[in-house]
Amino acid sequence: MKSLLAAVTSLVILSSPVFNAQPPSPTKAFTGARVIDGTARAPVDNATILVRGGRIVAVGPAVTIPADAERVPLAGKTVIPGLVNAHGHVGNTVGLEGGKYSAENVQNDLRTYAAYGVTTVFSLGDDQAASIAARDSQKTPALNRARLFVAGPVLAPKTVDEARKLVDEDAAMKVDIVKIRVDDNLGTTPKMAPEIYRAVIDQAHKKGLRVAVHLFYLEDAKQVLDAGADFIAHSVRDVEVDDAFVAMLKRKDVCYCPTLMREVSTFVYESTPSWFTDPLFLKHVDPKTVETLKQPARQEQMHSSKSAQRYKAQLPVASRNLKKLSDAGVTIAMGTDTGPPARFQGYFELMELELMAKAGLTPQKVLASATRDAARCMKLDGEIGTLAANKWADFVVLDADPLADISNVKKISAVYVAGNAVAR
Numbered sequence: 001m002k003s004l005l006a007a008v009t010s011l012v013i014l015s016s017p018v019f020n021a022q023p024p025s026p027t028k029a030f031t032g033a034r035v036i037d038g039t040a041r042a043p044v045d046n047a048t049i050l051v052r053g054g055r056i057v058a059v060g061p062a063v064t065i066p067a068d069a070e071r072v073p074l075a076g077k078t079v080i081p082g083l084v085n086a087h088g089h090v091g092n093t094v095g096l097e098g099g100k101y102s103a104e105n106v107q108n109d110l111r112t113y114a115a116y117g118v119t120t121v122f123s124l125g126d127d128q129a130a131s132i133a134a135r136d137s138q139k140t141p142a143l144n145r146a147r148l149f150v151a152g153p154v155l156a157p158k159t160v161d162e163a164r165k166l167v168d169e170d171a172a173m174k175v176d177i178v179k180i181r182v183d184d185n186l187g188t189t190p191k192m193a194p195e196i197y198r199a200v201i202d203q204a205h206k207k208g209l210r211v212a213v214h215l216f217y218l219e220d221a222k223q224v225l226d227a228g229a230d231f232i233a234h235s236v237r238d239v240e241v242d243d244a245f246v247a248m249l250k251r252k253d254v255c256y257c258p259t260l261m262r263e264v265s266t267f268v269y270e271s272t273p274s275w276f277t278d279p280l281f282l283k284h285v286d287p288k289t290v291e292t293l294k295q296p297a298r299q300e301q302m303h304s305s306k307s308a309q310r311y312k313a314q315l316p317v318a319s320r321n322l323k324k325l326s327d328a329g330v331t332i333a334m335g336t337d338t339g340p341p342a343r344f345q346g347y348f349e350l351m352e353l354e355l356m357a358k359a360g361l362t363p364q365k366v367l368a369s370a371t372r373d374a375a376r377c378m379k380l381d382g383e384i385g386t387l388a389a390n391k392w393a394d395f396v397v398l399d400a401d402p403l404a405d406i407s408n409v410k411k412i413s414a415v416y417v418a419g420n421a422v423a424r
């Protein structure tokens, strides 16, 4: 009698309009995979990831699966935390011109990142209202695109007063971090003066905000650290980093974001890159953009560009600096500077991991920098970065183990954000 009553009750619930309008978020059990949870723990074979309401309930080899859970068998697969890009850009990605920020582009970009397993992106500049709105609407179990955090506009004040005013505007906009550039673009533009960036950093800290700095030169990196900068958003590329810089980064606990693929993008289109035939790359790229980048005249222009060749020459310096800093115990946050024209979101992050390994980091170090460490560096580790109870169920299912070969991050079987499979 009791069971008959239960059956009738559930039938009533199933057919009620309330149910149709708002289905309860189901419990999902992802079973049988090798799980690399992003912590220092060894990979766990035949693990279960239990997800409810978009968040992880439990993960491990001995998780009790509720009878009503939807089961997703993942035997033979390897699961890693969703990748975190600590330096990207969203909203402007249209062809090779860019600069056409729109809410639609923001959403498209976030879907593209997610399709490649980049489940969180920290956009370091050119962020407008639609990006703030996207960030503010993502704490939902229904999310199926990459999470977004934003810097607002890249601040370029000319006076100390303007510096403080622009930071106040950033704070009013509720950005997640303040972004400035301290660079002369290989000697072609004026560099932000120390009294200006000191005012930006001071005002940001007064408002409870951190400051990310675009830079190129070691001397500037030391100066901005001395001024209190909180995040080094690019590789030092002019010279080899020295022990004093290492000591500063460690003492101040500041993270370093290599963006090696940004460097590649400055010169690689002097010829046709080998990955232009990779189906994984071609799947989400605008074919017109690829065709344009293949044009001989355009390639010749890049080949004879002084700045392109200078950046090309400095990439090995950036690689060596990454290895030296990582070995010295500086926290590395994976980042790419994707989003501007010809810096392809999603695919470039996977190539960045390969370049980091090529620089000499172990696959384990590379993965950590792209998950747990990037999340920590961006103060997001309470919510993402590792696969642990109460965190969002953002993860990538791979056909092969990336600890054996980091390139296996390209063998994507599925990507989940808040436990939802994202479109690929």
Ligand SMILES: [Zn+2]
Residues within 6 Å of the ligand: 087, 088, 089, 124, 125, 337
């Ligand atoms: Zn950038």
